[in-house]
Amino acid sequence: MSLTETRSNQENLEEAFRIAQQELGVPRLLEPEDIDVSHPDEKSIMTYVAQFLQYSKDMPSVDDDLEVSPSEKVREMTCWLQRAYEELLDVWSSTEREGYCRRYQAFQTFVGSFYEQRHPVIPMLSAMKRSTKLSEEQVALRQAWDNMEDRLQRCRTELDGALPAPLHSLAQWLQRMEAVLAEDHGTSDHRSAAQNARDKKEQLKGLMVDMSGHLDTLHLFHNTDDEGSSLIPDEKLDELKRRFTNARVTAKYHGIKLEYSEHWHHVCELLSRLKSKLNAWRGPYGSQESVLSLLQDWSDTIEKQGLVSILNAALHKLKETASTYTGKAALSEDSGTVNRQVKEAESEAAVSTEEADTVRGTMDRVLATWESYKHCSHSLQVFLGQEQAGSKVPENLSKWSSLQAQLNESGNFLIEVTDSSTSSSVANELGKLNRRWADFIKRTKFVSTKEAVPSQQASSSAPCAQAVQRLVQEADWTLREAVEVSPEALHSYRKRLQVSLMAVSDK
Template sequence: MHQPPMQMHSLIEDLKDGSRLLALLQVLSGQKLPVERGRILKRAHFLSNANTALQFLHSKNIKLVNINPSDIVDGRPAVVLGLIWTVILYFQIEENTRVLEQLARRSSVTGQEARSATATPTGTAPSAGAQASPAARGGARRTLLNWARTATRSYGIDINDFGSSWRDGKAFVAIVHCINPTCIDVNATERMATQERLDKVFKVAEEDLGIARLLDAEDVNVRDPDEKSIMTYVAQFLHKYPDPKAVAQPATGAARSPGQEVNEIADWVARTRQALSALRPPQQDDFMSFKSVKNDASERYLRYEKLKTLGLQVPGHVWTRVDEEWNSLERLLSEWQSHLDSRLPEPLLSVVQWITGAETFLEAGDDAPTEADERTAKLLTASLEEHMSFFGELPRVEAELRRGAQLPAAAQLPPQQLAHIDKRLKAVRGQAHRRWVRLKYLEHRCCIIAFLILMEGRVRAWTVKLGHQPRVEQMLHEYQTFVSDRNVFHEFEQAFIEMKQVADAFVKEGGVGPQEKEVVVHFINEVGERWRSVSVELQCLPLHARGGEIPGRASGNALFKFSLSVLSCWKKFSQGSEALSSWMDTAETMVTQSEEQKLEFFQDVPSWLAIMCD
């Protein structure tokens, strides 16, 4: 607050000599005030400084009740805190009442002119001072309350006080969005918990609107928030943006048609591009100028994208020209940011260089093949490994940013520039996480489809006539190796559980839209149905043997059990065939023997017939 800067360690103690209080009033008012200085100051000098401060406040018509110079010098907490609150009320709120009056008079000019012929018997308009808005009257608290109501009226927010009306954070969100709609997504904050919503809006207000973070979520998300604290914080918005809607919707006179808006945006982009092309130091070194142009460009681009969806009767070459101008402007803004980055001290320079590389990495996108085959799976696995290798550096970079922000060199930078770097790094973290969950989902999707295709192919191969003994032995070996040894049922169940978990994370955290979410849900359901069909076929497979179909379906691993049974029959048949062949050879010699010998030998014929027909 002073050059060289004065430091405040204890509000009560540091204000006792009156010099810092006078320095504060000089900064706030812009007026020079006499200060008692010297190496050895005594109580009389302290009282003189305190009296000068109080007399100055009296000259501003600020009502001071029961505050004496000795109260300040003696460090009476209640009096000092009351004095500081009075100063805040005046300089942060009541000073803006004049601005509100001007806005009220400006907005009523048209109405006054329309009524000028009938407003008075003489046909003259009422005086401007008589038209002051109620928002500009009634004291600091009422002024600020009415300003907040005006800013949030279209958001359905009911503000009745500076306590519970602000506890859920929605009023803060409405004010920030009213000032600049590009800063914050109202719908997204609706889904947040109160603590998260408050943290978000305080952070955005500080980084994008320059509102000092005087509050934490814990200060507001309580049963009875402190009204003075909230008034002090909200007063910053009034001080910087007395007419909040004018920031997002600058008045340009008569209403414009969408076609006129397109032309105005095109002209703005062309002018800005030309200006940036000619930009040189020291203007090029000013971060706040860069941020102002960047925010303005972002706001206009959102509006431009909206206009493109309205089906306007705008010649195609106009859209093409504006698109080309936007691309050039984005390139120039990127070069300007790179120039500002290059001037940063270490380790901040290394941090922004890594962030730039990460942004380029993420913008490259992923063109993974749609085929669910081994090649695709390998490509996805390689992409995941590359991703984890690159973004494994993120914790180190975040630590470097925190360290760099604490170094003396960082104190020479605008706080908004450090906040901008932090915002870029957090955006990279969010985008990287969304890319990772998408790649993980695609990898699991590819693997489970390939597994299903393999299983379905096996089932088709096994749903055939069993054939001769070698074929039965081969099928039994395949089933034993593929199904039993691998425990394929458990293997797939585990893979399917993991697939559903990855898909759920992808839907929740991967930036998935409604249509893509439906595709994911449909895929999971389809995989479940296909697996149920395959598992039933595996466990209750229709088998064929001896050239004919076995119609029954047994429970359990029917193919394995039946194959064993058929193999046993083939072995029994082979053994019986060998014995029968030997018996037949003997029978051929027995036909020449005596009747008694033939009768004894051939009495086994019924037994052989029974064995061969079994």
């Protein structure tokens, strides 16, 4: 439609006849020369119009249109966008050798018509943004829309570049400024977002240096040539002035927004790094060597790299920038979001910092427990191997009993804090060693009863010996049963084992 104003009457009639014949199936009964005359043949015209009336009878009614499925509507809008895209290409190519004014006016006419007709597409695109999965029709619509938007922007860029000097330099400056001032979409990659905000902030500083010079260009530019004709359409000059004013006003506060964005994304990136480390440091843990490696990683991250200190300093800078941001009346509508983001970041930093201190203590305890467990396990195995063939009660039995209790305490703790594979291995090893200890205690108690009790007290000691034997048997049964490696089963097993061992020790 935008070309109708730039073409002759006969050219427009030729295009209308072509579309009617190809798109609507209306036979070509007339030629442009038959119509573009002072006194056209009215009978021929009425015959041709009758063909359109017949076509209109075959068009779907409003009720039929209401029955169109959503997918069909999406396809219709996709086809419309594709036709509009082809029309834009036609507008652009047909005015390639025309003057700047004619090409600009043809483009603007097309854009105005396109914007008026695009309203049905907007709700569809908005709904697609909220959808987690798009259909093939929706993907095609999005692609057609993106193609159209990209092509429109390319045309605008070419029109800016074709401006006469010195306006073309001003237009190029405006394009760079508008790119810096454009709002970025949210991203989960905080490191890249922080760097992007930092880069834009530096670009903005450089562009602001040239602002006054371009303002002079606008004020001093005379839009007439030597013959008194306009160099560019007045609408284009007004557009440049409008864009420049918008850039100047927006840039005044955009630097603050970019600085805040840089610091906020930086804090979020540091928090993400710390949380990732905490996930590894808090367990469940593995072998003694793996715990030692985690402690070294904690030392490198917290003490050498100073991640927590860097986070606290970045958070302090963020709060200062946020205070400047919310103190500007022109940015007051963002105050709620800024205050909420800072509060959340401050809370997360406090929790993560405290956990970093706590988890260090936990890893120290796990490492110390591993050392205790391995020491007790090795010592007890050596002792039981030496005493296996012995027939006398060792003099330092209480020492070994204490060591065996320490072994179980260490083992039970490791079972609770290690991963399933390590926990199962510790439980099996602990069970085997406890069964050997139970066998040793059973032999020792009977030897002690037989050798140490005087004959006159034998009868009174018999019940005690029987009780000891019964308790040892119970402990032996407990130690020999298969244990399911789960928190509940291990907890129950541990309690029954402790009760049995305490009872045996008291006898």
